[in-house]
Amino acid sequence: xxxAEVLRWLRESDPAALDELWARADATRREHVGDAVHxxxxxxxxxxxxxxxxxxxxxxxxxxxxxxxxxxxxxxACARQAAALGYGTVVLQAGEDLGIGREWLAGGVxxxxxxxxxxxxxxxxxxxxxxxxxxxxxxxxxxxxxxxxSDAVLYGRIHPPLAGRPSDRIxxxxxxxxxxxxxxxxxxxxxxxxxxxxxxxDLELFAGLDLDMIGVGPFIPHPVTPLGRGELPDxxxxxxxxNTELMTYKVVALARxxxxxxxxxxxxxxxxxxxxxxxxxxxxxxxxVVMPNLTPARYRALYEIYPGKGRSPNTAADRDAGLxxxxxxxxxxxxxxxxxxxxxx
Numbered sequence: 001x002x003x004a005e006v007l008r009w010l011r012e013s014d015p016a017a018l019d020e021l022w023a024r025a026d027a028t029r030r031e032h033v034g035d036a037v038h039x040x041x042x043x044x045x046x047x048x049x050x051x052x053x054x055x056x057x058x059x060x061x062x063x064x065x066x067x068x069x070x071x072x073x074x075x076x077a078c079a080r081q082a083a084a085l086g087y088g089t090v091v092l093q094a095g096e097d098l099g100i101g102r103e104w105l106a107g108g109v110x111x112x113x114x115x116x117x118x119x120x121x122x123x124x125x126x127x128x129x130x131x132x133x134x135x136x137x138x139x140x141x142x143x144x145x146x147x148x149x150s151d152a153v154l155y156g157r158i159h160p161p162l163a164g165r166p167s168d169r170i171x172x173x174x175x176x177x178x179x180x181x182x183x184x185x186x187x188x189x190x191x192x193x194x195x196x197x198x199x200x201x202d203l204e205l206f207a208g209l210d211l212d213m214i215g216v217g218p219f220i221p222h223p224v225t226p227l228g229r230g231e232l233p234d235x236x237x238x239x240x241x242x243n244t245e246l247m248t249y250k251v252v253a254l255a256r257x258x259x260x261x262x263x264x265x266x267x268x269x270x271x272x273x274x275x276x277x278x279x280x281x282x283x284x285x286x287x288x289v290v291m292p293n294l295t296p297a298r299y300r301a302l303y304e305i306y307p308g309k310g311r312s313p314n315t316a317a318d319r320d321a322g323l324x325x326x327x328x329x330x331x332x333x334x335x336x337x338x339x340x341x342x343x344x345x
Contacts (some may be wrong), residue, residue, distance in 0.1 A: 001258055006200040009254055010247070018250070025253035025286035032260040033288045035332045038339030039323070040089040040121065040265070041082030044295040044303040045070045049095025051125070054158040054232065055191075057222030057304045058095045064224070068299050069099060072108050076115065078294045083116040088338045090118050091144070091291060096125035105131075106138035113139035119338040121184075126167060129175060136179045141338070143176045144184040145169055146215060149191060150205045151198045157232060158191060173209060182341060184213025184263075189251055190243020191219045192227060195235045199251070207258045212341040213289075214262045216251045217269035219243040220306035245273040249285045256286030261342050265289035272308050280330060289339070292323065 009021055046069040052061040070078075075092065082090045090112060094100060109120050122135060123144035132143065147169045149155050161167045169185075176183045187202045188194075206214055220243065221228035234240040241247060248270060255264055266282030268291065274281065279290060295303060303309065324334050 001254070003200050003204065006203055006254060006258075007196055010196050010199060010241075010250060012250075018246075021250065021253050022285045025256040026284060028256050028260050029286050029288055033263070033342055036288070036335035036339070037283060037327045037332050038089070038263065038289050038335035039085075039087040040091050040289060040291045040339075041078065041085070041087045041294040042091045042093060042291045043070075043075060043078040043082075044093050044293070044299065045075055046094035046097040046100060047299070047303045048097040048099060049125075050098050050162060051096050052160055053225075054160070055188075055219065055221040055225050055227040055306075056095075057224060057306060057309075059222075059225060062222075062224050066302055068302055069094075069097065070296075070299065072104070072111070074296065075108055076111050078296070079112045079116055079118060081294055083118055085292075086334070086336075087292075088119060088335065089121055089142075090116075090294075091121040091123060093123040093144075094125070096127075100124065102131045102134050106134050109135055109138040109140050117338075119340070126165075126169065126172060132172075132176060132181075133179055136181055140181070141340075142182040142184060142213065144186075144213060144215065145172060145176070146186040146188075147173070147205070148186075148188050149194060149198060150187075150201045151194070154191060154193050154198065157193065158227065170205075170209075182212040183209070184215060185209065185211055186215035186217075187251075188219040188243075189216060189248050190241050192230075192232045192234045192240070194219075194241045195239040196241055197239075199241050203251070203254050203258050206255055206262075211259055211262055214255045214259060214264050215267060216248065216255060216264075217267040218245070218248045218273060220269060220272065222304065222306050245270065245278065248273070249281060252282055253286045263289050263339065263341055265291055267291070268293070268309065269306070272306075280326060283327075283330060283332065288335075290323065290327075
């Protein structure tokens with residue numbers, strides 16, 4: 001799609017016109033990745049973080065948060081649960097926790113790969129190349145690292161770097177590809193200061209990076225953060241991207257059109273915005289993945305990166321037959337196997 005076409009869809013508000021976008025995205029999804037909805041068991045292994053991002057509730061600047069890091073045994077138990085439920089992948093996610101050591105996590109990955117048929121996805125932020133290489137060698141299959149926005153100035157305002165360590169997520173994504181990972185990334189929608197042209201550039205970057213996985217969700221700041229307190233300005237009048245449910249569906253649909261065979265989740269944040277059927281609408285508008293939360297209940301509420309995250313419907317209720325029934329009601333099937341990207345030559 002051209003930049004002009006993408007911008008037109010991002011600005012479109014007519015429901016009849018948007019029905020065309022939804023239909024195109026759904027047809028493209030069906031043609032390129034089929035009707036299977038792949039389930040990835042999410043395990044939030046630590047809420048410790050060295051970074052002070054301007055929107056995130058587990059930021060290092062949040063001194064009131066009770067911190068945790070799951071034990072190796074707890075992580076292995078969650079992986080066994082994912083396998084027992086028939087999921088193809090376990091996703092180990094954390095803040096940028098420098099206490100998660102290279103060898104400790106490599107041992108955990110090897111244990112999961114030995115004890116289960118699961119694919120292992122890591123989402124642990126910006127880590128040294130030696131860590132990424134060791135985890136890949138241990139058997140990790142995929143790595144998720146959202147670049148959040150392609151606007152370097154906006155990125156710098158919301159992601160203060162660590163001292164002496166400039167942030168270059170695009171370079172890290174390229175290195176992950178060289179190491180043999182399936183690579184996932186994505187953006188937030190409606191960041192204060194994000195323009196429509198900037199969001200269109202994000203979509204172009206998805207295609208340029210040839211992403212295997214794309215995760216997009218609305219900007220939902222935690223109230224204890226600078227952005228949650230409204231301390232950064234919005235874009236000029238008429239140019240600020242709204243952080244709405246509708247805009248999120250547009251970006252999901254456009255991501256499907258620009259990256260037809262990528263795996264795209266209907267994210268937890270959509271279920272926060274629309275408890276009744278946000279996830280299902282995401283699946284109907286281009287998505288093909290759901291990530292049920294397998295984090296133990298005693299930790300889940302402490303991983304509140306945005307308000308309501310730990311109490312979302314994409315938790316305990318998704319671990320029973322209700323999720324399969326919801327998928328089947330849509331005329332879709334629950335995916336079998338690891339669910340890698342289905343590249344078309």
